[in-house]
Amino acid sequence: MHASKETLYRAPPWLPGGHLQTIYSSLFIRVAPVACRRERLELADGDFLDFDWVDGHAGSPVVVLFHGLEGSADSHYARGLMARVRAHGWHGATAHFRGCSGEDNRLPRAYFAGDSEDIGCILRHVKARHAEVPVYAVGISLGGNALLKWLGEQGAAAHPLVERAAAVSAPLDLAAAGRTLDRGFNRRVYTARFLATLKAKALHKATRFPGLLDAQAIAATTTFREFDTLVTARLHGFRDADDYWLKASSKPLLKSVSVPTLVINARNDPFLPASALPAPADVSPSITLEQPGAGGHVAFPSGPFPGNLDWLPRRLMQHFDIRRR
Template sequence: MKPYHAPAWLPGGHAQTIWPKLIRQAPIKLRRERWDTPDGDFIDVDWVDGPPRSSLLVLFHGLEGSSASHYALSTAHACRKAGWRLALPHFRGCSGELNRRPRAYHSGDAEEIDWILHHLHTAHGGRPLHAAGVSLGGNALLKWAGERGAAAGELVTGVAALCAPLDLAACGHHLARGFNRVYTQYFLKTLKAVSAARLRQFPGLFDEARMLAAINLHQFDDAVTAPVHGFAGADDYWQRASAKPWLKSIAIPAVAVNPKNDPFLPATYLPSAADVSPQVRLEQPAGGGHVGFVSGTFPGNLDWLPQRLLHFFLYETS
């Protein structure tokens, strides 16, 4: 498959990040399942159905994403056309309903990834499935693959990550500067609303005043994400949850696609061949933005990302 090249009519990482949200896609009907978790909570999984023994792709969404995210919709259309089944799990609190337990989700949530993949593996008749993740979901998936090593191959044929924030400290601090603060405020709006609702369920879970006063992701993660999920603070969370240190331990086919103009992660922090195992393929195109990958003539389409996923799992994991 040809490497990604951004169209000349859509220059720059910010435009390539924002424009995909404005591209209209046909609606697609998804079937929802609710799974009870081992700790008494639940997650919702949206499905594109297909023949029982057809390939199954699982796609983990990004921060505050869902099955309605533009990349999820384009992947759903591509899977339906290809005759694949698609599972779109929602991290806790991202499916439109508050979860039952105090925990939510975070960038290094390999434990949740593992539980979901085991559940899907069983539902898929014990056959390996294809696993992909976007942004936060890609970071958590790569970290899971690195932690599990060769054992990951018992569940999946390989892993693909698109625009994973592999170095969370670099990403978090970069999003606090310049125009990037627009993205930060976009995330904080929903993160704070959901966190406030969770605090009403579980009084004293974290410091509400610090949460409301947060103006960047470091302050929010220090006030909410870290204490809720057992980290000493934002710095501890960002260090321990980053996937980059785990890339050398991945023992199954993997691809990490990170545009060099991604506004979320400066190119200077992207991994090199020396940072990864021989099983990991690094693709770092000049353009693409953050989960943009617009292609074609104006107004563009969102075909490249799902086609990259299908091509990887069809031809690059055997």
């Protein structure tokens, strides 16, 4: 399945290339914050998850957003989508992964790209709050991979919780993404930026839980491979980064997805090479692949200079708003 000409993304001529589209959109295009209501869900394992809700009209659908690595309700894509959800009069929820809502989570474990158990927990909670209306799920980057993994694992069993889904710039092949991010410009710019906060969180966990992590080795890491071996794998039961990347990738499960799902990946995304993207033969008939030539990583800027980030939330809501079909 392919996008129509009306929906296919096209980059503005004044902002060429995946790096420029990614960096400019993240750092220089401002998206206004959206007023939200915070809800805390206490978990059976003693931890908690925080939701930021946009309350819509009674009987309207719910859009739940799973953010990317080190993201939150304040991420530009979350603000943009929730503003569009509010304008529709719908309900929206940004579901924060553990430790991403501005407060440390309580347990040694954190969150990771294959955390389908927490995806299911979040969706069950949202559906319990809004049992009589459609629930639509969006995963961005890391959150997109985790959502797709859950959808693939559940197959037809996902339907009672989610009516439609979407994943944007998901690192569907974590090994390919990890290798790409650990090289050259990517390593110096993107990986270094992510590791600044990831390492700080991990070092704090090392202090809170003595003997769990090697703080000295973590402080010296400069690659995702090192960090995922020392921290992500250690906290979540994987042997090392390679084992984690293999077992947490969603790409092998895409043939099992049963919920109608839109999967958007720019072919110039600096985080994942186009050669790693799935072809139609690699996915189930329920998946619509959109792989525009441009767009960067969770960017998709549009409009005349200085640009806006309206295309992505508009495209996602179009996918969800079946009344307009």
